Amino acid sequence: MxxxxxxxxxxxxxxxxxxxxxLAEVMSRFGEKVLLTYGGGSIRKIGLYDRVKEILKDKxxxxxxDIQPNPKYDPSVLDGVxxxxxxxxxxxxxxxxxxVLDCSKAIAxxxxxxxxxxxxxxYKATAEDxxxxxxxxxLAATGSEYxxxxxxxxxxxxxxxxxxxxxxxxxxxxLDPVYTFSVSRKQTAAGCADAMNHIMEQYFCExxxxxxxxFMEAGLKSLMINAKKCLEDPEDxxxxxxxxxxxxxxxxGIYALGSSDSGWPCHAIEHALSAYYDITHGExxxxxxxxxxxxxLSGKTVGRFVKYGVNVFGIDPDQDEYNIAxxxxxxxxRFFESIGxxxxxxxxxxxxxxxxxxxxHIAVNEGLENAWIPLDENDLVxxxxxxx
Amino acid sequence: MxxxxxxxxxxxxxxxxxxxxxLAEVMSRFGEKVLLTYGGGSIRKIGLYDRVKEILKDKxxxxxxDIQPNPKYDPSVLDGVxxxxxxxxxxxxxxxxxxVLDCSKAIAxxxxxxxxxxxxxxYKATAEDxxxxxxxxxLAATGSEYxxxxxxxxxxxxxxxxxxxxxxxxxxxxLDPVYTFSVSRKQTAAGCADAMNHIMEQYFCExxxxxxxxFMEAGLKSLMINAKKCLEDPEDxxxxxxxxxxxxxxxxGIYALGSSDSGWPCHAIEHALSAYYDITHGExxxxxxxxxxxxxLSGKTVGRFVKYGVNVFGIDPDQDEYNIAxxxxxxxxRFFESIGxxxxxxxxxxxxxxxxxxxxHIAVNEGLENAWIPLDENDLVxxxxxxx
Numbered sequence: 001m002x003x004x005x006x007x008x009x010x011x012x013x014x015x016x017x018x019x020x021x022x023l024a025e026v027m028s029r030f031g032e033k034v035l036l037t038y039g040g041g042s043i044r045k046i047g048l049y050d051r052v053k054e055i056l057k058d059k060x061x062x063x064x065x066d067i068q069p070n071p072k073y074d075p076s077v078l079d080g081v082x083x084x085x086x087x088x089x090x091x092x093x094x095x096x097x098x099x100v101l102d103c104s105k106a107i108a109x110x111x112x113x114x115x116x117x118x119x120x121x122x123y124k125a126t127a128e129d130x131x132x133x134x135x136x137x138x139l140a141a142t143g144s145e146y147x148x149x150x151x152x153x154x155x156x157x158x159x160x161x162x163x164x165x166x167x168x169x170x171x172x173x174x175l176d177p178v179y180t181f182s183v184s185r186k187q188t189a190a191g192c193a194d195a196m197n198h199i200m201e202q203y204f205c206e207x208x209x210x211x212x213x214x215f216m217e218a219g220l221k222s223l224m225i226n227a228k229k230c231l232e233d234p235e236d237x238x239x240x241x242x243x244x245x246x247x248x249x250x251x252x253g254i255y256a257l258g259s260s261d262s263g264w265p266c267h268a269i270e271h272a273l274s275a276y277y278d279i280t281h282g283e284x285x286x287x288x289x290x291x292x293x294x295x296x297l298s299g300k301t302v303g304r305f306v307k308y309g310v311n312v313f314g315i316d317p318d319q320d321e322y323n324i325a326x327x328x329x330x331x332x333x334r335f336f337e338s339i340g341x342x343x344x345x346x347x348x349x350x351x352x353x354x355x356x357x358x359x360x361h362i363a364v365n366e367g368l369e370n371a372w373i374p375l376d377e378n379d380l381v382x383x384x385x386x387x388x
Numbered sequence: 389m390x391x392x393x394x395x396x397x398x399x400x401x402x403x404x405x406x407x408x409x410x411l412a413e414v415m416s417r418f419g420e421k422v423l424l425t426y427g428g429g430s431i432r433k434i435g436l437y438d439r440v441k442e443i444l445k446d447k448x449x450x451x452x453x454d455i456q457p458n459p460k461y462d463p464s465v466l467d468g469v470x471x472x473x474x475x476x477x478x479x480x481x482x483x484x485x486x487x488v489l490d491c492s493k494a495i496a497x498x499x500x501x502x503x504x505x506x507x508x509x510x511y512k513a514t515a516e517d518x519x520x521x522x523x524x525x526x527l528a529a530t531g532s533e534y535x536x537x538x539x540x541x542x543x544x545x546x547x548x549x550x551x552x553x554x555x556x557x558x559x560x561x562x563l564d565p566v567y568t569f570s571v572s573r574k575q576t577a578a579g580c581a582d583a584m585n586h587i588m589e590q591y592f593c594e595x596x597x598x599x600x601x602x603f604m605e606a607g608l609k610s611l612m613i614n615a616k617k618c619l620e621d622p623e624d625x626x627x628x629x630x631x632x633x634x635x636x637x638x639x640x641g642i643y644a645l646g647s648s649d650s651g652w653p654c655h656a657i658e659h660a661l662s663a664y665y666d667i668t669h670g671e672x673x674x675x676x677x678x679x680x681x682x683x684x685l686s687g688k689t690v691g692r693f694v695k696y697g698v699n700v701f702g703i704d705p706d707q708d709e710y711n712i713a714x715x716x717x718x719x720x721x722r723f724f725e726s727i728g729x730x731x732x733x734x735x736x737x738x739x740x741x742x743x744x745x746x747x748x749h750i751a752v753n754e755g756l757e758n759a760w761i762p763l764d765e766n767d768l769v770x771x772x773x774x775x776x
Contacts, residue, residue, distance in 0.1 A: 001565075001629040003403025005410070008396070014646065015391025022393070177389075209630045210613060214606020222598040241389040242597050245646060258402065258633060 001209060001258040007166070008252045010146050014175045014245070016237070019048075019136055023055050026172050030132050031090025035083055037064045037104045039096045043138060046182050052095055052136070062087055064107075067096070070274045070281065071103035073118060073154040080107030081117050084131060094135040094170075097187075098142025101135050102150030105168040108133050121152050121163045130167035136174040139183055140243045141191030141282060143198060143250030145173035153275055158361060160275035162267070175248065177240035185231055189339040190282030191247065192227035196220055197266055197285040198250030204296075204304055205262040205372050216255050217311045222246050227339055263371025266292050269383065271366070272358040279348045286336040287343055291386040293329045296373040297322070305329065345387045355384045389597060389646040395554075396640045398534050402563045402633070404625070407436075407524055411443050414560050418520050419478025423471055425452045425492045427484045431526060434570050440483055440524070450475055452495075455484070458662045458669065459491035461506060461542040468495030469505050472519060482523040482558075486530025489523050490538030493556040496521050509540050509551045518555035524562040527571055528631045529579030529670060531586060531638030533561035541663055546749060548663035550655070563636065565628035573619055577727040578670030579635065580615035584608055585654055585673040586638030592684075592692055593650040593760050604643050605699045610634050615727055651759025654680050657771065659754070660746040667736045674724040675731055679774040681717045684761040685710070693717065733775045743772045 013022050027034065034056060043049045053061070064080045071077070083089065084107060094104035108131040110117030119125040137145045144150060149164035183191070199216045202208075223246045229239035249255060269292070270284040297305060302325050309315040309328025317324065337343050345351075359380035362368065368375040375383070401410050415422065422444060431437045441449070452468045459465070471477065472495060482492035498505030500517040507513040525533045532538060537552035571579070587604045590596075611634045617627035637643060657680070658672040685693060690713050697703040697716025705712065725731050733739075747768035750756065756763040763771070 001403070001626055001633075003406065005399070005401050007399035011393070011395035012645075013393050015389070018391065209633070210610040211606055211630055211634055214609065215603050218599055218602020218606060221602065225598060238389055241646065242599055245389075245597070246599055257400075258629065 002207060002260055004257050006253055006257055008146060008169065008254070010169045011172045012146065012175060012248065013172060015241070016176060016178055018174050018176045019051065019055070023052070023136070023174065026134060027056060027059065027091070027093065030134070030171070033060045033062070033087055033090045035062050035064060035080065035089045035092045035107070037067060037080065037092060037094045037096070037100055037107070039065075039067045039069075039100050042182070043095050046138070046179060048095060048136065048138065048179060052093070056093075062089065067100045067103045069099045070151075070153045070160065070278055071099045073106070073121070073152050076103045077106045077110060077117055077152060080104070081110035084111035089131060092131055092133045094133060095138070097137065097139030098144040101133070101137070101144040101170070102142070102152065104133055104135070105130075105144070105150040106152050106163060107131075109165060109167060118154070120165070121161055127165045127167050130165070132171045133168070134172045134174070135170050136176075136179070137244070138179040139187060139191055140180055140240070140247040141187075141194045143195065143247050143252065145170055145175065146248045147251040147253075149251060151271065158272070158275045159365075160271040162271070175244050177237055177244050180240045180244060181235045183234070185340055186280070188227065188230050188234070189341050190280045190286075192223050192243065192282070192339060193286035193336055193341055194282035195247040195250050196223050197282075197289055199255060200289060201262055201264040201266060202256040202259065203308060204301070205256070205260050207260040208256075209258055212255055212257065212259055213307065213311070219246050219249065219255070220312045224335055231339060260372070263368055265368055265371045265373075265375055268362055268366035268368055269380065272362045273345070273350065276354055276358055277348070277350050279350065283341055283348055286341045287345055287348070287387050288383065290329050290333040290336075291383050293332065294386070295379060295383050297325055297329070298373075301373060345384070350388075352385065352388055355381055359384060390595060390648055392645050394641055394645055396534060396557065396642070398557045399560045400534065400563060400636065401560060403629070404564060404566055406562050406564045407439065407443070411440070411524070411562065414522060415444060415447065415479070415481065418522070418559070421448045421450070421475055421478045423450050423452060423468065423477045423480045423495070425455060425468065425480060425482045425484070425488055425495070427453075427455045427457075427488050430570070431483050434526070434567060436483060436524065436526065436567060440481070444481075450477065455488045455491045457487045458539075458541045458548065458666055459487045461494070461509070461540050464491045465494045465498060465505055465540060468492070469498035472499035477519060480519055480521045482521060483526070485525065485527030486532040489521070489525070489532040489558070490530070490540065492521055492523070493518075493532070493538040494540050494551060495519075497553060497555060506542070508553070509549055515553045515555050518553070520559045521556070522560045522562070523558050524564075524567070525632070526567040527575060527579055528568055528628070528635040529575075529582045531583065531635050531640065533558055533563065534636045535639040535641075537639060539659065546660070546663045547753075548659040550659070563632050565625055565632050568628050568632060569623045571622070573728055574668070576615065576618050576622070577729050578668045578674075580611050580631065580670070580727060581674035581724055581729055582670035583635040583638050584611050585670075585677055587643060588677060589650055589652040589654060590644040590647065591696060592689070593644070593648050595648040597646055600643055600645065600647055601695065601699070607634050607637065607643070608700045612723055619727060648760070651756055653756055653759045653761075653763055656750055656754035656756055657768065660750045661733070661738065664742055664746055665736070665738050667738065671729055671736055674729045675733055675736070675775050676771065678717050678721040678724075679771050681720065682774070683767065683771050685713055685717070689761060733772070738776075740773065740776055743769055747772060
């Protein structure tokens with residue numbers, strides 16, 4: 001078991017009516033000037049935008065709308081930082097999914113930094129402070145509401161960087177499953193795949209524990225069962241709620257306390273796909289994951305796949321271990337397919353023309369030579385090609 | 389799924405050498421005047437007392453030694469509060485097991501309260517502040533290192549009260565499994581039973597989730613396997629470490645996020661046993677638990693016992709449900725017995741003479757009429773009598 005130093009200070013306020021009940025009280029602690037960040041029109045459609053404005057009617061509110069999926073450094077982060085600095089913003093209220101929140105985190109750090117915010121995101125400088133962040137989550141997926149990280153894309157350099165800093169834990173995250181009732185089938189499935197991959201990135205490692213494995217197996221099983229229920233009945237409160245809670249634990253480290261770091265290879269690969277082609281993150285992960293699994297299956301890894309297959313998919317353990325492992329990988333693929341995820345890169349508009357370029361970008365920037373199963377440029381080309 | 393409002397801000401610093409590496413840095417943030425709290429001689433025997441004094445040699449240290457298991461309001465809490473007020477203590481450093489930490493929490497709150505600290509413990513008043521607490525845990529059991537509660541006994545009134553207040557989360561908890569190598573067989577087993585019962589108190593409830601159930605089943609299985617390993621080889625680092633981590637989650641609420649409250653009936657009953665007879669908490673819980681299970685087995689509860697039996701003990705699910713439930717209860721009893729816990733009240737010095745008195749005390753003070761399966765005075769007499 002590895003040593004660790006762990007803290008997740010975020011307060012979670014979870015359940016039906018949570019915003020009505022507690023948002024005013026929570027926001028009253030953080031000052032008068034609020035930057036309200038959000039994405040497209042979905043928060044207006046579900047009435048959340050109006051509700052938030054009503055609850056905060058006595059505050060001085062500035063707005064940063066139109067934050068995109070795979071949120072962009074330019075213009076979103078830069079615009080947000082500018083507003084914060086010009087108006088002396090006290091707190092950011094992020095209303096939306098993980099992309100809005102990720103963007104808000106980069107803004108929160110940039111607002112308290114004198115130089116170019118990209119210095120922070122690219123780890124050239126370290127944040128010494130950040131604005132407090134409160135969020136209202138409207139999509140079960142990234143776990144950003146309970147972790148200190150965000151992923152920011154910079155279009156001109158094809159960079160999509162996971163930026164992690166302990167200052168970036170949200171102070172308070174509101175999670176009302178009702179706000180996810182209107183999430184589309186596509187985004188529900190992609191969110192499930194994202195959350196499942198967060199777990200798999202921690203499950204497939206050199207050194208885990210019975211406790212962590214059990215937690216993660218429970219998370220995977222719950223996500224699969226509840227995602228299907230959400231697709232069958234988008235207003236199934238219990239299923240939306242459990243899916244939302246499952247997603248929350250994805251990236252705060254609790255699944256890997258004492259485990260060795262896997263290097264999160266599927267995320268490293270997917271970040272290139274999204275950076276080059278701006279695809280939906282969860283779909284990219286679902287496409288890559290089973291191909292990565294097949295690529296790393298070996299005498300060193302087969303035992304983990306057997307445990308995964310038996311405990312998550314209920315595969316009969318009395319078989320040849322490679323048989324079990326291959327069935328587990330196939331079951332992973334088939335589950336993603338069954339919830340409607342396009343399972344080939346070509347289905348999401350990616351052909352083979354830039355595979356070499358992407359593989360090179362990943363190999364140079366993502367450090368996968370230190371992953372549990374190291375991946376070099378050749379490995380990456382193979383995995384991407386198998387994913388076409 | 390129930391609404392919840394959840395936060396666990398404590399920082400966990402875990403692993404071999406954690407104290408040497410980070411205690412000085414951590415303590416440097418909390419001021420110069422330290423109240424060092426501890427129990428009997430064990431922290432001297434393992435060299436931890438000297439090590440802590442050496443690390444903090446530039447601090448102004450006051451000491452409160454001799455804190456007992458089932459820590460006492462008088463003298464320990466009162467003495468500690470007096471020292472804090474007289475000397476303007478900045479931070480409490482609790483070194484020992486859950487009893488030392490529970491006592492330290494009551495001191496931390498009492499030090500910032502003008503009236504009688506019992507007002508806080510008995511919920512006549514609410515803490516508005518508390519001294520910060522740092523702890524070094526030397527026993528895997530209570531989970532106090534990661535929760536905002538403590539249990540304090542007042543001998544003259546036979547009260548043993550669980551006192552919970554959000555101010556009482558430790559700021560930082562150090563967990564080095566090596567400090568638990570010298571824990572006796574008796575205390576290792578009792579700690580395991582305590583942690584297992586913390587999980588069972590959350591598992592057996594009206595409304596849980598697949599996720600919570602999976603987490604808890606993993607915790608129970610890990611505790612059983614690792615406790616046995618610790619008993620076989622007290623210096624098995626991996627087993628001590630995993631047991632320590634399992635115990636940490638016991639009472640911070642993570643196992644019950646969104647679940648309905650069970651009322652923690654076994655703890656309510658055991659608190660009377662310890663208050664009247666000062667027995668080892670974990671042993672009392674192990675004795676009570678299977679008798680409570682048998683007492684509440686009914687058409688309403690049998691499904692939970694089936695899930696527990698199948699998923700925790702691997703009992704064949706293709707049987708009559710009451711068969712499975714009874715096998716699960718029997719397996720619980722036999723596990724505790726197998727790790728050397730005395731499984732009858734008479735084995736720990738309790739005869740039947742005060743059962744009526746204890747049952748009355750519990751019924752009046754513990755609110756078990758609101759438990760998942762309500763228990764009145766007659767129920768309590770039966771459970772206690774079956775436990776003799």
